[in-house]
Amino acid sequence: MKTESPLDKPIYALIRDIVRQIPAGRVATYGQIASIAGKCTPRMVGYTMSGLPKGSDVPWQRVVNAAGEISPRGNFESTLIQRDRLEAEGITFQEDGSIKLDDFLWAGPEWGWLVEQGLNPEI
DNA sequence: CGGCTGACTCTGG
DNA sequence: TCCAGAGCCAGCC
Numbered sequence: 561m562k563t564e565s566p567l568d569k570p571i572y573a574l575i576r577d578i579v580r581q582i583p584a585g586r587v588a589t590y591g592q593i594a595s596i597a598g599k600c601t602p603r604m605v606g607y608t609m610s611g612l613p614k615g616s617d618v619p620w621q622r623v624v625n626a627a628g629e630i631s632p633r634g635n636f637e638s639t640l641i642q643r644d645r646l647e648a649e650g651i652t653f654q655e656d657g658s659i660k661l662d663d664f665l666w667a668g669p670e671w672g673w674l675v676e677q678g679l680n681p682e683i
Numbered sequence: 684c685g686g687c688t689g690a691c692t693c694t695g696g
Numbered sequence: 697t698c699c700a701g702a703g704c705c706a707g708c709c
Contacts, residue, residue, distance in 0.1 A: 571705080572707080589691090591691070601691075602704095603690095603691050604706070605690085606689070606690045607688085607689045607705080607707090608689095609689095609690050610688095611689080611690095611707085620690080626692060626693090631691075634689090635690090638690085686709090688706105689705105691704100692703090693703090694700105696699095696700095
């Protein structure tokens with residue numbers, strides 16, 4: 561049989577593929593990515609982001625927490641870089657330092673893409 | 684094969 | 697409205 565199941569490769573690879581679908585000028589939340597991936601937790605997404613190699617082609621800066629804020633982490637510099645990149649893409653921050661998700665939240669990948677990946681489009 | 688390590692989210696008081 | 701606690705999974709030594 562074919563082996564196109566997303567489970568065929570490491571879950572981290574799948575998560576990275578999904579993040580790559582996020583267009584510039586939009587953001588997605590950890591929970592949203594987890595939901596798209598299927599059986600996956602928001603933490604897993606965060607773990608994946610932390611493990612990305614420097615210079616990765618994955619637009620990790622477009623992934624924020626459920627409050628629309630840049631999640632705190634050990635490397636403060638990367639936090640600043642993240643905000644800088646997002647502003648460069650046209651995303652604006654409110655006074656409290658969060659992003660207005662009503663305006664910038666990604667609608668999710670297209671139905672066809674999900675099917676290609678062997679994911680459940682109903683999400 | 685056991686243990687360690689990570690960039691989250693939700694619920695209740 | 698704010699804070700604390702619980703749930704949770706894969707990779708890599």
